[in-house]
Amino acid sequence: MRERNVYQTEIMPAPESRLRIDNQSGAACEHYRLRPPRPLTESEKRRVTLLFGGATWKHERLMQGAMERLGYKAEPLPQILHRDLLAGKDYIDAGACCPTAFTAGSLINYLRQAVAELGPQRVVRDYVFLTAGGCGPCRFGQYQESYALALEGIGLPDFRVLLLDLKGIGPGSFETTVPFTLGVFWAFMCGDVLSELEYMTRPYETVPGETDQVLRECVELLYGAIRNGPDTGGRYRTVLWYLCAGHYRRTLARVLRKFSAIRVDRLRVKPKVKVTGEFWLQAHEGDGNYRIKQWLESEGAEVIPPVYTAWCDFLIQARRDRAWERRGTVRGARAVAMYLVVLSRLLHRAYDGLRASLANLPAALPSQSELQRLAAPYYHYRLEGGESYCLIGKALHAYRHRTAHMICELSPYGCLPNTMSMGAMAGVLRHYPDLLYAPIEIKGDAEVQALSRCQMNLTEAHRRARTEFEDALRRFGLTTERIREHERNDPALCRADTRIPHHGYAGTAANYVAEVAARLGAR
Amino acid sequence: MPKALSLWSTHRFWLGLLLELGVKPRNIVLSSDTSEAQFRKYAKGRVAVETCYPAKCLSGHVGQLLLGQRRPLDLILCPMVYSLPSFIAGRVQDTLSCSRDMGAVESMKSSFLDEGGSGNGRLLTPLVSLGEPAIAERQLAESLAEPFGVRRRDVVRAVRAGYRELREFDSEMRDRSMEILSCCARQGSPCIGVLGRPYHMDPGIGHRIVDTLQRQGYPLLWNQYFPKDEALLRWLFAPDLKAGFVSDPLDISDVWPASFSSNTNEIVWGAKFAARCPWISCVVRLSSYECGMDQPTHTPVQRMVEASGTLFFKFGDLDATKPSGSIAIRTETVLHYLAERSESILSQKRARLPPQCPLTQIQAEVG
Structure with a gap:
C-alpha cells in the first residue's frame, strides 16, 4: 500500500513545494516549474555523504575509495533486492524500465531507513544521491524526474539528486574534476579486470568458497590502494600520473599473487556463457537480474561477465562517429573526432596495462570497429541508444572467434533501444542458425520464466561443451588420466593465475586439453 | 513509403x-x-x-x-x-x-x-x-x-x-491554428489542446478519440501545430519572461532540462502553451501502450496543465484495440466538464495575463 507523504508533517509539504510560489511576480508564478536541486557548496563537499549505486559491489567499493581519496564521504546503496522493485514501482510513473524502478526503490528504502534513524532534516542536509546523466535518445537521461517524483512521494522533495554529467548540463549537475573522473574510471577498470578473474576462477576452484574469500581480500586491497593513493596534483599531472604511474598495476600484481594460491581443476567441462545486454542489467549481480550469473554458475556454466570499460569505449565510439558525421558542416567536428580516437586508444592502452598485471588473464577489450562491421548487415552503427550495435556485434564476435558457447542477453522489459536490436537479432539467427542465443527480458518479477528460457539453451550449450571436449581429447590423443598425470609434473597448470591460451575452442576444458597437448609436444 | x-x-x-x-x-x-x-x-x-x-x-x-x-x-x-x-x-x-x-x-x-x-x-x-x-x-x-x-x-x-x-506546410498548419484561436478569442469560446505524438493523428493509432470531441463543437489544436506567432507567445509567456524563468517563450528548461527528444520536447512545450493559453480550457493527452518516451513525462505534463486550472484528461496505453465503450464514457465526461467549467477556466486564465491581447488587437485592426 502506498505511504505517500509520510514525512509531510515534519518538513515542507511535498507536491506544492515543487511549484515556485512568488507573490511579487504575479499570477504566472503558479505555473508548474522544476526546482533544480541546490548545488553542493564548497563547505558542504566534505560534509555530505554522496550516495551512489548501479554497479556491482566490487566496483562500488572501489569507486568509494576513489571518492574518499578526494576527501568526499561516499557510500554505495545496499545490494538491490526484490523489495526495491516494489517500492520503485509504487512511486514512479508506471511503465518505467526495471533498472530505474530498482534504483529508485533502492534509494527510497535506504532513505526511509535513514530518516527513521536520523530524521528527515538531517537526511536532506547530509546526503545527496549521485546518478549518471544522459543525452538521449533513450529515456535514461530523463529519469532524474522520476527520482524526484519518488522522493516527493516519501516526503523528501528537498533531497538532492545530482547528475554525474561530464557536460555539466545544468544546475542539478555534480561538478566533476579530472582527478574525480579519472579516479572513478580507473576504479571501474580495476573492478572489471578483477571481475573477469573472479568469473574465470570460481567455476574451477577445488575448494568451494575460496575464490569469493580471496576476492573479498583483493577488493579491500584495491580499495585501500585507491583510497590511499598519492595526491596527483593538477589536471595535466593527474592525467600523466594515471597513464604512466604503476600504482594500480603494482596493486593488481599483488592481487594476482593472492589468486595464485587458488587451486583449480580445468578439466571440468563447462559451457561458456557470455552475458550481454543492457548496461545496468548485464553487469548487475543482485535481484535486479534474478542473480542470473550466480544461477548460471550453479547450473554448471562458466560466465563471461560484461565489462564497464567496453561500454565506455562504445560511448566514445558513438560520439566519435557523431562528430565524424558532422565534419565539414560543424566547426571543429573533425578535431573532436580525432581527439576521441586518441582517447579510445589511451583507454585500450590503460586497460591492457591493467590486464598485463594480471598475466593477461582478463580478455582484451573488443574493437568497436569490428563490432560495428559484424553488426552492419543487421543494425546501423549510428542507431544510438542503449547498446546499439554492440548486442549483435558481441554475439557475432563470440560466435566467430569461438569464445563462448552461448549468449545470454539481458534486456529490461520496455527497454526502448534494446528491444529493437533484439528484433534485428531475428535476422542474425536466420543467417547463423547454430548461434545459441538466449534473449531474456527482465521484468524483475518473472524469475521462473526467465531462468527456464535460459535453461533450454543452456542444456544445448552443455552438450556442445562436452562434444568439443571429447573432440579435443581425441584430436590430441589424450585422456583425462594422462592429463592428471601431467598436472602432477607441472603443478602450475592447476593454479588460478596460469593463463590457458585460446586454442580455437570455446570452452576452457577443451582449450586446456590443447594446452596440455602443446606442453607435452603431443600434436 | x-x-x-x-x-x-x-x-x-x-x-x-x-x-x-x-x-x-x-x-x-x-x-x-x-x-x-x-x-x-x-x-x-x-x-x-x-x-x-x-x-x-x-x-x-x-x-x-x-x-x-x-x-x-x-x-x-x-x-x-x-x-x-x-x-x-x-x-x-x-x-x-x-x-x-x-x-x-x-x-x-x-x-x-x-x-x-x-x-x-x-x-x-x-x-x-x-x-x-x-x-x-x-x-x-x-x-x-x-x-x-x-x-x-x-x-x-x-x-x-x-x-x-x-x-511551408508547417507554416500553413500553424496559421490555421492561429485562426482557430483568434476565432475563440473573438467569441470567448473554448477549444481543446491535444498533446500527443504525430502518429496519434493516424486513426488506427489515435482511434479518432479527439474527433468525437470536435464533433461536439470544440475546435482542436494539436501540439505539433500550436501557433508560434511571436506577439502571441510573448503575451502568453510575458510573466515568465519578466520573472526570468525562461529566456524565450520556446524555452522549456524551467520544466524539462533533459530536453534531447524532439517529440517529447514538443509535448512538454505544448503543455506549457496550453496551460497559459486562456482559450484552451481542456487538454487531452494521447499516449500509446508501452511508450517509453512518454512514460517519464506523464506526471510533469499533467502537473503543468493542471497547475493552471486547465482540465486534463489522459487516454493512455492505446493499442490495437479500440475500446469504443470506454472511449464513449470518457468523452462524455470530458464534454460534461468542458461545458461546466470552460467559462470560469477561460476567465481565470485570461485574468493572469497582461490586458493587451494580441489576438483581440488583430481582430480590432482587421475590424
Missing part, C-alpha cells in the same frame, strides 16, 4: 524530395492508415519483440507495400530518422527521434528477410538526421543518388526542396 512513425510529421519533406527527384505524383504510393486488418494480414508473426504498438505497426505498413500491391513497387523508401526538424531546436539540448522510431526499421527488416526478391533489395532504409539539414543532405546524397539514378547534387537540391515544402 510506409505511413508510420515519424513519417506523420515529415511526410511533406519526403514528398517534396521525391517530386524534385522527378518521381511523378501518381508513382508515389503511401501505405494506408494503420488498421487491425493491415496488422493481421501483413505483420502477424513478424514482430519479434514486445514493443509499442506504433513501432509494431511498421511491419504491417511495409508488408502492405511489399506484398499487398497489384503491381510490385520499384522501391520502398523507409528512412531511419535519427533526428527531427523541430520549431524549438536551438532552445533544447537536441531534437532526436525516439530510439524505437529509428531502430524499428532494422527490427522490421529482419522480419522480411525472405521476401522482396533478393533479400530486402527493394527496401531502401537510409539513416537521416533531419534535424541537421547539412548532414541530411550528405546522408541522403550518399544513399539515394544511386538507387534513383541521379547525381549527388541533384539529391542535395531535392533535399532542400523537401525542407522548403515541409516549412
Whole structure:
C-alpha cells in the first residue's frame, strides 16, 4: 500500500513545494516549474555523504575509495533486492524500465531507513544521491524526474539528486574534476579486470568458497590502494600520473599473487556463457537480474561477465562517429573526432596495462570497429541508444572467434533501444542458425520464466561443451588420466593465475586439453 | 513509403524530395492508415519483440507495400530518422527521434528477410538526421543518388526542396491554428489542446478519440501545430519572461532540462502553451501502450496543465484495440466538464495575463 507523504508533517509539504510560489511576480508564478536541486557548496563537499549505486559491489567499493581519496564521504546503496522493485514501482510513473524502478526503490528504502534513524532534516542536509546523466535518445537521461517524483512521494522533495554529467548540463549537475573522473574510471577498470578473474576462477576452484574469500581480500586491497593513493596534483599531472604511474598495476600484481594460491581443476567441462545486454542489467549481480550469473554458475556454466570499460569505449565510439558525421558542416567536428580516437586508444592502452598485471588473464577489450562491421548487415552503427550495435556485434564476435558457447542477453522489459536490436537479432539467427542465443527480458518479477528460457539453451550449450571436449581429447590423443598425470609434473597448470591460451575452442576444458597437448609436444 | 512513425510529421519533406527527384505524383504510393486488418494480414508473426504498438505497426505498413500491391513497387523508401526538424531546436539540448522510431526499421527488416526478391533489395532504409539539414543532405546524397539514378547534387537540391515544402506546410498548419484561436478569442469560446505524438493523428493509432470531441463543437489544436506567432507567445509567456524563468517563450528548461527528444520536447512545450493559453480550457493527452518516451513525462505534463486550472484528461496505453465503450464514457465526461467549467477556466486564465491581447488587437485592426 502506498505511504505517500509520510514525512509531510515534519518538513515542507511535498507536491506544492515543487511549484515556485512568488507573490511579487504575479499570477504566472503558479505555473508548474522544476526546482533544480541546490548545488553542493564548497563547505558542504566534505560534509555530505554522496550516495551512489548501479554497479556491482566490487566496483562500488572501489569507486568509494576513489571518492574518499578526494576527501568526499561516499557510500554505495545496499545490494538491490526484490523489495526495491516494489517500492520503485509504487512511486514512479508506471511503465518505467526495471533498472530505474530498482534504483529508485533502492534509494527510497535506504532513505526511509535513514530518516527513521536520523530524521528527515538531517537526511536532506547530509546526503545527496549521485546518478549518471544522459543525452538521449533513450529515456535514461530523463529519469532524474522520476527520482524526484519518488522522493516527493516519501516526503523528501528537498533531497538532492545530482547528475554525474561530464557536460555539466545544468544546475542539478555534480561538478566533476579530472582527478574525480579519472579516479572513478580507473576504479571501474580495476573492478572489471578483477571481475573477469573472479568469473574465470570460481567455476574451477577445488575448494568451494575460496575464490569469493580471496576476492573479498583483493577488493579491500584495491580499495585501500585507491583510497590511499598519492595526491596527483593538477589536471595535466593527474592525467600523466594515471597513464604512466604503476600504482594500480603494482596493486593488481599483488592481487594476482593472492589468486595464485587458488587451486583449480580445468578439466571440468563447462559451457561458456557470455552475458550481454543492457548496461545496468548485464553487469548487475543482485535481484535486479534474478542473480542470473550466480544461477548460471550453479547450473554448471562458466560466465563471461560484461565489462564497464567496453561500454565506455562504445560511448566514445558513438560520439566519435557523431562528430565524424558532422565534419565539414560543424566547426571543429573533425578535431573532436580525432581527439576521441586518441582517447579510445589511451583507454585500450590503460586497460591492457591493467590486464598485463594480471598475466593477461582478463580478455582484451573488443574493437568497436569490428563490432560495428559484424553488426552492419543487421543494425546501423549510428542507431544510438542503449547498446546499439554492440548486442549483435558481441554475439557475432563470440560466435566467430569461438569464445563462448552461448549468449545470454539481458534486456529490461520496455527497454526502448534494446528491444529493437533484439528484433534485428531475428535476422542474425536466420543467417547463423547454430548461434545459441538466449534473449531474456527482465521484468524483475518473472524469475521462473526467465531462468527456464535460459535453461533450454543452456542444456544445448552443455552438450556442445562436452562434444568439443571429447573432440579435443581425441584430436590430441589424450585422456583425462594422462592429463592428471601431467598436472602432477607441472603443478602450475592447476593454479588460478596460469593463463590457458585460446586454442580455437570455446570452452576452457577443451582449450586446456590443447594446452596440455602443446606442453607435452603431443600434436 | 510506409505511413508510420515519424513519417506523420515529415511526410511533406519526403514528398517534396521525391517530386524534385522527378518521381511523378501518381508513382508515389503511401501505405494506408494503420488498421487491425493491415496488422493481421501483413505483420502477424513478424514482430519479434514486445514493443509499442506504433513501432509494431511498421511491419504491417511495409508488408502492405511489399506484398499487398497489384503491381510490385520499384522501391520502398523507409528512412531511419535519427533526428527531427523541430520549431524549438536551438532552445533544447537536441531534437532526436525516439530510439524505437529509428531502430524499428532494422527490427522490421529482419522480419522480411525472405521476401522482396533478393533479400530486402527493394527496401531502401537510409539513416537521416533531419534535424541537421547539412548532414541530411550528405546522408541522403550518399544513399539515394544511386538507387534513383541521379547525381549527388541533384539529391542535395531535392533535399532542400523537401525542407522548403515541409516549412511551408508547417507554416500553413500553424496559421490555421492561429485562426482557430483568434476565432475563440473573438467569441470567448473554448477549444481543446491535444498533446500527443504525430502518429496519434493516424486513426488506427489515435482511434479518432479527439474527433468525437470536435464533433461536439470544440475546435482542436494539436501540439505539433500550436501557433508560434511571436506577439502571441510573448503575451502568453510575458510573466515568465519578466520573472526570468525562461529566456524565450520556446524555452522549456524551467520544466524539462533533459530536453534531447524532439517529440517529447514538443509535448512538454505544448503543455506549457496550453496551460497559459486562456482559450484552451481542456487538454487531452494521447499516449500509446508501452511508450517509453512518454512514460517519464506523464506526471510533469499533467502537473503543468493542471497547475493552471486547465482540465486534463489522459487516454493512455492505446493499442490495437479500440475500446469504443470506454472511449464513449470518457468523452462524455470530458464534454460534461468542458461545458461546466470552460467559462470560469477561460476567465481565470485570461485574468493572469497582461490586458493587451494580441489576438483581440488583430481582430480590432482587421475590424
